[in-house]
Amino acid sequence: MKIAVVGTGYVGLVTGTCLAETGNTVTCVDINEEKVKKLQSGVIPIYEPGLDILFNRNTAQGRLKFTTSLAEGIEEAKIIFLALPTPPDEDGSADLKYILGVADDLGKLIKNYVVVVDKSTVPVGTAEMVRERIAKNATCEFDVVSNPEFLREGVAVEDFMKPDRIVIGTSSEKAKKIMEQLYLPFVRQGNPIIFMSERSAEMTKYAANAFLATKITFMNEIANLCEKVGANVDDIRRGIGADSRIGKRFLFAGVGYGGSCFPKDVQALAKTAEDNQYDFKILKSVMAVNTSQKTKLIEPLKNYFSGNLKDKQIAVWGLAFKPYTDDIREAPALDNIRILLELGAKVRAYDPEAMNNVKQLLGDKIEYAESPYGALLNSDALLIMTEWPVFRTPDFEVVASLLKNKAIFDGRNLYEPKEMQEMGFYYVSIGR
Numbered sequence: 001m002k003i004a005v006v007g008t009g010y011v012g013l014v015t016g017t018c019l020a021e022t023g024n025t026v027t028c029v030d031i032n033e034e035k036v037k038k039l040q041s042g043v044i045p046i047y048e049p050g051l052d053i054l055f056n057r058n059t060a061q062g063r064l065k066f067t068t069s070l071a072e073g074i075e076e077a078k079i080i081f082l083a084l085p086t087p088p089d090e091d092g093s094a095d096l097k098y099i100l101g102v103a104d105d106l107g108k109l110i111k112n113y114v115v116v117v118d119k120s121t122v123p124v125g126t127a128e129m130v131r132e133r134i135a136k137n138a139t140c141e142f143d144v145v146s147n148p149e150f151l152r153e154g155v156a157v158e159d160f161m162k163p164d165r166i167v168i169g170t171s172s173e174k175a176k177k178i179m180e181q182l183y184l185p186f187v188r189q190g191n192p193i194i195f196m197s198e199r200s201a202e203m204t205k206y207a208a209n210a211f212l213a214t215k216i217t218f219m220n221e222i223a224n225l226c227e228k229v230g231a232n233v234d235d236i237r238r239g240i241g242a243d244s245r246i247g248k249r250f251l252f253a254g255v256g257y258g259g260s261c262f263p264k265d266v267q268a269l270a271k272t273a274e275d276n277q278y279d280f281k282i283l284k285s286v287m288a289v290n291t292s293q294k295t296k297l298i299e300p301l302k303n304y305f306s307g308n309l310k311d312k313q314i315a316v317w318g319l320a321f322k323p324y325t326d327d328i329r330e331a332p333a334l335d336n337i338r339i340l341l342e343l344g345a346k347v348r349a350y351d352p353e354a355m356n357n358v359k360q361l362l363g364d365k366i367e368y369a370e371s372p373y374g375a376l377l378n379s380d381a382l383l384i385m386t387e388w389p390v391f392r393t394p395d396f397e398v399v400a401s402l403l404k405n406k407a408i409f410d411g412r413n414l415y416e417p418k419e420m421q422e423m424g425f426y427y428v429s430i431g432r
């Protein structure tokens with residue numbers, strides 16, 4: 001099938017590549033000329049494990065192409081995916097200007113029946129708005145379908161190729177058949193398609209992200225209480241995770257959730273509730289708890305240095321919002337670094353993939369090390385923000401010899417408190 005993907009960011013690139021892998025001919029469109037040039041010359045602009053193999057295979061076989069021209073990209077396409085940004089507007093709602101702008105253009109360009117698919121995370125009612133905007137200019141039939149994406153960065157290829165489920169919102173039988181055919185290779189591997197209305201599909205995406213953000217936040221609150229009552233959140237996680245009704249995943253306490261999705265989507269769902277005169281109390285608490293959780297270790301760090309961090313050098317391990325990505329959007333590390341700098345401290349950081357992105361943002365406001373141990377040189381204490389595997393089993397003798405103080409503030413619970421104590425470290429983690 002001939003497919004167009006408009007927006008070649010994280011989701012567009014993974015969607016386009018994976019759909020080419022299942023035998024479709026895909027053209028990805030992006031207005032960012034530099035990005036398209038890179039992609040055309042075989043350079044993938046994001047770090048995503050495993051994507052390169054599929055990308056190289058499908059570009060070499062001519063099934064995956066890139067262009068800046070919307071008209072060229074959608075030519076003869078049977079399906080047009082919209083994988084465009086939906087960043088928070090000033091009031092927290094999802095900004096639909098990219099999606100609706102492209103919908104206006106599509107109306108003028110489509111010549112034959114086509115299915116337009118919202119892959120972006122969009123508020124309830126967006127499919128109807130997209131339909132109206134296309135219809136204003138269109139001279140042929142078309143359908144608009146909601147097909148939210150559930151992939152996680154770092155395991156995006158696996159999530160796309162082996163999804164827990166594919167959600168398709170449509171009221172059109174014709175579009176339903178086309179989408180079913182597109183996803184047949186996935187269905188044959190046992191991945192279910194769940195059909196529903198456009199509105200329900202849009203809501204499903206927000207409900208999934210808000211639920212997971214709530215699950216994490218609940219564990220962060222349990223962790224905070226554990227600290228007060230002398231319990232260990234790791235034990236609680238194992239204890240409740242063994243109950244299949246609760247499940248083992250997304251129960252890790254830490255320095256809050258970040259990334260390009262949970263923060264903005266929880267906020268957008270709260271705004272939808274507000275716009276519909278519904279007081280969504282849990283979401284408000286989730287946002288408030290997460291904000292304070294992100295910089296929770298600053299207080300104990302300050303206390304360790306008797307309330308004064310001026311001229312102290314803090315080593316920071318991990319800048320990405322989670323491991324296996326170079327994405328720093330809403331990363332807890334950035335909030336902590338901002339406060340440390342405000343308090344007069346110096347920061348020396350290391351991250352396996354995200355340092356270039358941080359350099360673009362912070363420049364020489366902080367120092368960048370070439371290795372985890374390099375970050376410890378002349379540092380007064382270590383702050384851990386991301387659970388990259390390289391941080392999990394360091395040589396603690398080397399750590400102790402490089403740090404000026406044997407003090408570690410661990411936002412990801414990487415080490416055993418008892419062992420750290422036995423080795424003579426001052427060790428603060430979350431909920432233990």
Ligand SMILES: NC(=O)c1ccc[n+]([C@@H]2O[C@H](COP(=O)([O-])OP(=O)(O)OC[C@H]3O[C@@H](n4cnc5c(N)ncnc54)[C@H](O)[C@@H]3O)[C@@H](O)[C@H]2O)c1
Binds near residue numbers: 011
């Ligand atoms: N990143 C994720 O893990 C993830 C997962 C599931 C869903 N989503 C949702 O998918 C959507 C896209 O997210 P993303 O992370 O891929 O965004 P992104 O910001 O990485 O990429 C968006 C791309 O769209 C391009 N673009 C902007 N306007 C354009 C236009 N008029 N024509 C063509 N291209 C245009 C940009 O240049 C950019 O390359 C969002 O709604 C997001 O919430 C993201």
Ligand SMILES: O=c1ccn([C@@H]2O[C@H](COP(=O)(O)OP(=O)(O)O[C@H]3O[C@H](CO)[C@@H](O)[C@H](O)[C@H]3O)[C@@H](O)[C@H]2O)c(=O)[nH]1
Binds near residue numbers: 121250251254256322
């Ligand atoms: O037990 C956990 C699990 C995750 N996190 C944090 O939660 C955030 C989000 O993690 P994750 O969900 O793995 O990353 P994303 O790539 O942002 O993926 C989420 O957001 C995407 C965009 O909507 C969805 O498609 C995915 O299904 C959804 O998991 C990160 O800061 C993690 O550190 C925790 O603190 N504890």
